[in-house]
Amino acid sequence: MLRFNKKILFALGLAILTPPVLSQDRESNSRFYERKAEGWFWYKEEIPEEKTEPEIVEPKIVATAPKAESPIEPKEIIQGPSVFSAAWFRENLPKYKDKAWDDPTIENVRVYMYLQRYAMDRSEQFADTTELAVVGDPFLDEETRRPSATFASQKLDRWAGQEKDSLARSIAKKAGVFFFFRSDSGTSRTQAPILKMLAARDGFTILPISVDGKPLPNDVFPNFKVDDGQAEKLGVNAYPALYLVSENHEIEPISQGVLSLADIKHRIILVAKRRGWITDEQFNKTKPILNLDSNIAALLDEQSYKLSNIAKDTNNQETNFIPPEKLAEFIKQKLYEDN
Incomplete structure (x- = not known):
C-alpha cells in the first residue's frame, strides 16, 4: 500500500512540474487543448489498418437419410431325414456302430443292438410284404418263369436241353470248329475225345490244326493240318483253342482251354447269337425258363x-x-x- 502511494505521489509531482515546460510552446498547448479528446497521447500514432481475415465458410452439414437395410433373409433350415427312415439308417447306423466300437459302454452297445434289431425286424416286414405283393401277379411271381418244384424244374431242364441240342445241330449245318492243339499239351489231349463226341452227336465238322506239326497221341485226329500262321493271326496263346467258322469264312472265338461237351455247345450257341446266325426266339428256347415274352x-x-x-x-x-x-x-x- 505504501508503494502504491509513493507512485501516486510521484505522478502528482510530475504533473505539477509539467505546466511550466509546456508553456514554452503555446501553439503546442493550444493544439493540445483543442485536441483534448485525444487524452494523454499528444503525438499522433498511425493506427495500422486492420487486416480483414477471410471469412471462413463452415461447410454445411447436409443430413442424409440412412440407407434402408436390406431385410435379412432367414437362413434355410436344413432338415435331416426322418428318424428311423431308410435314409436315417444309412446315415446314422454306422455312427452308432462306431460309437459302440470306440466307447463300448453298456449303453452304447445296447443302443446299437436296438437299432440293429429294428433293421432286422423291418427287413422281415419287407420280406413278408414282398410275398403278399408277388402272389397272383404273373409278372412278379418267379414260379411263372421257373417252377420251384423239383419234378417241374427237371422237366423244364430237359426241354431246354433238347432245344439246345436241336439248335446246335442246325448251327452245325452252317459252321464248323477249328481245333488248335500241341502234341505235348495235356489239355489238348483231354479236349480231343470231347470234340469227337461233338462231331458224332451234333454233326459238327472238326478241323484239327497242329501248331507244332505233330499229331496227338493215339491218333485221335489223324487227318490234322499243320499250322501255317493261322494261330498267330487269331491270337492263340493257350491250348486247346476252339474257333467257330461259318460257311462264309467268318471266324469267332469259342474258348482257349478245356471245356465240357455241354459248355462247348452252350458257347457255340452264344457265338451264333452274337453273330446273328440264330434268332432271339431260337435262343430263348434253350433257356430253362418259361414266359420269356413277359419281359x-x-x-x-x-x-x-x-x-x-x-x-x-x-x-x-x-x-x-x-x-x-x-x-x-x-x-x-x-x-x-x-x-
Whole structure:
C-alpha cells in the first residue's frame, strides 16, 4: 500500500512540474487543448489498418437419410431325414456302430443292438410284404418263369436241353470248329475225345490244326493240318483253342482251354447269337425258363417317354421321382393291355 502511494505521489509531482515546460510552446498547448479528446497521447500514432481475415465458410452439414437395410433373409433350415427312415439308417447306423466300437459302454452297445434289431425286424416286414405283393401277379411271381418244384424244374431242364441240342445241330449245318492243339499239351489231349463226341452227336465238322506239326497221341485226329500262321493271326496263346467258322469264312472265338461237351455247345450257341446266325426266339428256347415274352423291361422301355411326361407333371424334375401309386397304375395298365 505504501508503494502504491509513493507512485501516486510521484505522478502528482510530475504533473505539477509539467505546466511550466509546456508553456514554452503555446501553439503546442493550444493544439493540445483543442485536441483534448485525444487524452494523454499528444503525438499522433498511425493506427495500422486492420487486416480483414477471410471469412471462413463452415461447410454445411447436409443430413442424409440412412440407407434402408436390406431385410435379412432367414437362413434355410436344413432338415435331416426322418428318424428311423431308410435314409436315417444309412446315415446314422454306422455312427452308432462306431460309437459302440470306440466307447463300448453298456449303453452304447445296447443302443446299437436296438437299432440293429429294428433293421432286422423291418427287413422281415419287407420280406413278408414282398410275398403278399408277388402272389397272383404273373409278372412278379418267379414260379411263372421257373417252377420251384423239383419234378417241374427237371422237366423244364430237359426241354431246354433238347432245344439246345436241336439248335446246335442246325448251327452245325452252317459252321464248323477249328481245333488248335500241341502234341505235348495235356489239355489238348483231354479236349480231343470231347470234340469227337461233338462231331458224332451234333454233326459238327472238326478241323484239327497242329501248331507244332505233330499229331496227338493215339491218333485221335489223324487227318490234322499243320499250322501255317493261322494261330498267330487269331491270337492263340493257350491250348486247346476252339474257333467257330461259318460257311462264309467268318471266324469267332469259342474258348482257349478245356471245356465240357455241354459248355462247348452252350458257347457255340452264344457265338451264333452274337453273330446273328440264330434268332432271339431260337435262343430263348434253350433257356430253362418259361414266359420269356413277359419281359417287363422290354415292355416298359417302349413307354419310357410317357413315364418321363408323368415325372414332369409331378414337379420333381430333379430326380424324376414318380409317386408309387401313379407308377404302379401306369405299369399295370401297360402290362395287361398288351397281354
